[in-house]
Amino acid sequence: MEFDTFHHAYTAVLRSLVDQPSYRNAPRGQPSSERLGVQYRLRRPSQRVPLVPARRLNIAFNLAEALWYLSGRDDLDFIAHYAPGIRKYSADGVRLTGTAYGRAIFGGDGRPDQWWTVVDQLRDDPDSKRAVVQIFRAEELTVPGNPDVSCTLGVQFLVREGALHAIGFMRANDAYRGMSSDVFSFTFIQELMARQLGLRLGEYVHTVGSMHVYDSDARRAREVLADPAAAADPALPFPEMPEGDNWPFVRHVLDLEEPLRLNRHRLDPAVDFPGLPDYWAQVLLVLELHRALRHGEPPDEGTAALLWPCYRWLMGKWRPDLLAGPVTLGS
Template identity: 65%
Template sequence: MDFNTFHHAYPHMLRWLIDEPAYRNAPRGHASREQLGVRFRLARADQRVPFVPARRLNIVFNFAEALWYLAGRDDLDFIAYYAPSIRNYSADGSRLTGTAYGRALFGAAEGRPDQWPSVVETLREDPDSKRAVIQIFRGEELQVPGNPDVSCTLGLQFLLREGALHGVGFMRANDVYRGMTSDVFSFTFLQEMLARELGVPVGSYVHQVGSLHLYDPDHARALEVLADPAAHEPPPWRFPAMPEGDNWPYVREVLVLEEQLRLGRHSLTADPGSYGLPPYWTQVLTLFEIHRRIRHREHVSEEQLAFLDPLYRRLVEERWPSVTASASVAAPASVAG
């Protein structure tokens, strides 16, 4: 199945799982509808968000997860700040093994190579190569009794074709309502990072899934998404593009500032542009600052909201409706993904 953007693909995949499941099963007691061997292609890989108010997408978590991967970290301190429920998947209460894809990307896992630089080198030396592959799933994950965190992602492949960087994500399993939105965001984000590093345009993205499923508790929520008129209209915005050139210096600076915000050691100045980052990354920092204020019941000003790209502002207001310029923001019950 081919789609222009993820905004077009998302409601289609939800409807397919609801109306035409191939199987009904309950692995580990979790009842679900399921399709096997699913593949879809996004012509515009960088358009990675479904603009559907009923979905209440957490754009802050999306950026946090992608940056957590780029940081090569596996600790809960970072990612659980943005998604507290992810702690349920940690065997030791302090780190994640399967879900921490950054360990595979950058060699933080014991005895594994640093795969990202190898992919960059492979594509620079041979633009026609089919070997630019990052392996994520490890067979030994299945040997751990009761492992709560087995990688859903098998691997990622990047291919330079006709001057553009294309991506393929290989999933052993994917939750169509929740997990797929996060995974498509993160994997196409990595694809765009790599394309900028190589100095080429972003091409298409293919998402391949062994088991695509919709858990029964999310069935009603999926129907709400499909009932939203926005799910069947053209996307109202274009997702912002990363700056041209190598973005790694900006990512490293954002990670430093994110940690200071998360640990309460810093808050953004009234003029976030004073940090000297390109507007794209300044917007990401502003999202983290607004999230910090929401968590700590601090005032979110109209100036802060107005600084955001209209796309981000709308997603923030849909996720946290209490965010207004006229009153202090009361933290919601959960800020998880």
């Protein structure tokens, strides 16, 4: 299957599982509908969100998860702030082992830094087929009752005709919930690497062994498919990263993420934005609004007014009480 944006891919995959599943099973006692060996291609991977009101995507979590990976951390405190339900996957209540893809990518616990190895590989030999970041580790299956086995096997990066393409390989993917965050993060990482290498953003291919929808999400999946926006072209473009090496801006955002998350800082554009491209300033604005929400503060209307239309729409649909005034796809 080939799609222009993830908006189109998301709804098509959901429909295939809701209308024509290949199997019914219940891994770990969770009934689901399943298709095996699912693969699709995104021609514009920067357009990485489904703009369907019924989905109510949590864009703050999507951005935070990508940043968590880029930080190379595996601590639960960071990511559980944005998705408290993820705590159930931690064996010790402190760390995540399989889900912490950043630790696998950037090293730690005796593992190598794969990011810079891949960057050097592609710089030395742009035609290489060896630029692979491995996520899944065989020893994960040797831990009895392991609650957090990596769903992702790895990501391959290929340079062809001046563009950086990426292929994500997953052993399993929850199409309703997990797929939206996985594709968001993998294409975000692909775009960051393309900019670092001075290349165009190529295509992204998502490859999954078991694509499934759990019965507990079946009603919500049908609501998404019944939403008229599911069949329409997305009217708002998702922002694209600025050209050049974005790592200094990633580090700046990460330096501010923690004090925002811990409510030790309130975003001040006059202080926090100088020298920061608008793209990354928008990420901080989303995190600031999330900070206010989590700590019981009314969102600042001036901050909300600075959001670009796509972020404003996503935040408004996720939490209708967050922003003043209606936000439509045509705005």
